[in-house]
Amino acid sequence: MALITWSETLTVNIKEIDEQHKKLIAMVNELHSAMGSGKGKDVMGKTLGGLIxxxxxxxxxxxxxxxxxxxxxYISHKADHDALTKQVAELYTKFQVGKTLVTVEVMNFLKDWLTKHIQATDKKYSSYLNGKGII
Structure with a gap:
């Protein structure tokens, strides 16, 4: 079962970004599936690295x-991106050296961050960009 299911509540009405969000969701679901089926560290690492x-x-x-x-x-939105990038890079480094695992808590963090970021933060810029003719 997918951890995240795409729905209209996640659309930002900018085609390219919606497609990218769908791919991100698919990658999070792939990582979740790999975790759930007990895939090895190499598979998990490759999947997590690709997601990053x-x-x-x-x-x-x-x-x-x-x-x-x-x-x-822009500045606050970029700060959100930078914070997540830093958090996930630290997680990946710990994963690579065996100090952490991809757990249900990690998956829920990724799910919550992605869906909340799209539904709240991304929808703010999408309304602005839609007003500039970007769809």
Missing amino acids: DYTKTHFAFEEQLMNKYAYPG
Whole structure:
């Protein structure tokens, strides 16, 4: 069973970003599935590493749009991105050296952060960008 299911409550009405969010959700679900089926550390590490890399790419895309169109909440939004990137990088480092595992708590953190970030923070910039003709 998927940890996160895509629904209209997660859409930001910007096609490219919605597609990226769907991919992020699929990657979180893939990590959750790997954890639930007891996949080895190598598989878990590769999946987590891929999720981190794609998240950075996604954040850069969002930030470029916000910056290009002078979104007034850019600085605080980028700070949210930077904080998550730092947290997940620390988690990944601990995972790689065997100091932590991908647990239900980690999965719930990722799920909660992603869904809340999309539904609250991303919807703010999406309304602004939609008003600038970005869909």
